Amino acid sequence: MSRPDLPDSQVKGESEDRIPVVDVDVLVNGDAAQRSEAIRHLGRACEEWGFFMVINHGVPASLQGATMDACEEMFGLPAEENAEYMNPTLMAPVSLGTSLNSAYWRNYVKGNVTEYATRTRGLMLALTAAISESMGLDDGRIAEALNLEDCFQLIVWNQYPPAGPDVGLPPHTDHGLLALLFQTGVDGLQVQKNGRWILAKPIPNSYFVIAGDQLEIVSNGRYKAALHRAMVHGEQARMSSVCLLGPCLDTVVQPIPELALQGVEFRGIKYREYIEHQRTKTVNENAAVVVDRARREILARQGSPNSPEINA
Ligand SMILES: O=C(O)CCC(=O)C(=O)O
Numbered sequence: 001m002s003r004p005d006l007p008d009s010q011v012k013g014e015s016e017d018r019i020p021v022v023d024v025d026v027l028v029n030g031d032a033a034q035r036s037e038a039i040r041h042l043g044r045a046c047e048e049w050g051f052f053m054v055i056n057h058g059v060p061a062s063l064q065g066a067t068m069d070a071c072e073e074m075f076g077l078p079a080e081e082n083a084e085y086m087n088p089t090l091m092a093p094v095s096l097g098t099s100l101n102s103a104y105w106r107n108y109v110k111g112n113v114t115e116y117a118t119r120t121r122g123l124m125l126a127l128t129a130a131i132s133e134s135m136g137l138d139d140g141r142i143a144e145a146l147n148l149e150d151c152f153q154l155i156v157w158n159q160y161p162p163a164g165p166d167v168g169l170p171p172h173t174d175h176g177l178l179a180l181l182f183q184t185g186v187d188g189l190q191v192q193k194n195g196r197w198i199l200a201k202p203i204p205n206s207y208f209v210i211a212g213d214q215l216e217i218v219s220n221g222r223y224k225a226a227l228h229r230a231m232v233h234g235e236q237a238r239m240s241s242v243c244l245l246g247p248c249l250d251t252v253v254q255p256i257p258e259l260a261l262q263g264v265e266f267r268g269i270k271y272r273e274y275i276e277h278q279r280t281k282t283v284n285e286n287a288a289v290v291v292d293r294a295r296r297e298i299l300a301r302q303g304s305p306n307s308p309e310i311n312a
Pocket residue numbers: 156158169174181183188189228229230239240242312
């Protein structure tokens with residue numbers, strides 16, 4: 001993992017480019033006029049950023065806190081206990097990876113995590129319905145196209161130790177449809193907009209929502225996956241929790257025909273193959289380029305895997 005190469009002067013604060021905020025309560029419970037305004041706002045956020053915050057999202061703070069505590073506890077386990085979970089396989093139900101300091105961990109906190117997974121999944125499905133509407137489709141159209149009644153969910157906790165020279169996560173897009181990101185006190189997430197890195201500062205009780213590659217494919221490129229990275233400079237450790245939603249691994253993801261009347265931008269690809277391809281690409285300081293190229297290659301079905309590395 002390498003420190004990304006852009007100088008800090010190119011990192012802008014939110015005051016210069018304000019990250020959109022979407023009120024989920026209005027999206028779900030608002031009257032017709034409120035909803036249609038909120039859906040338009042959501043559509044713009046997806047089109048211009050692929051990244052936004054949600055408030056009034058309905059996931060209880062206590063549940064979030066409990067999962068973060070459990071995660072911190074896991075990172076603090078003695079090495080010999082941690083060793084049991086060391087496993088770079090993405091699909092292992094519980095695994096701890098050191099290369100990106102990320103953990104995929106369920107059993108140890110099963111009660112909390114099960115409930116947390118259910119609540120966050122519900123939130124992402126509600127957002128998916130609203131995103132569908134924002135493209136002029138029926139609210140169930142994306143879910144139908146991706147068979148989301150059975151879906152794939154991944155919960156990742158990242159811990160970044162206090163500032164070493166190489167702490168962070170290189171630029172990447174997430175492979176799923178949507179991801180929710182929640183962080184503890186320390187900032188560090190940056191999102192790229194119009195070629196510039198914007199520091200993502202959360203407002204209280206919000207989640208960041210990150211559009212992933214499958215949303216880009218299914219929307220035929222209308223909504224772009226957000227390029228993001230994490231950079232940690234301070235004295236304090238940073239933790240983030242990422243809940244990612246995708247279709248079942250054997251689902252073939254392709255543009256929704258109604259969105260591709262002017263031409264299809266992407267070929268259909270099994271989600272599992274997409275993940276495998278992304279995971280076999282080297283992640284380094286040029287990861288943005290590598291991942292972007294990987295996406296193009298795979299969509300043209302020309303890619304060939306090279307050196308193995310885990311991606312988020
Ligand atoms: O820690 C962060 O803020 C970024 C994490 C992330 O992008 C990921 O796990 O995919």
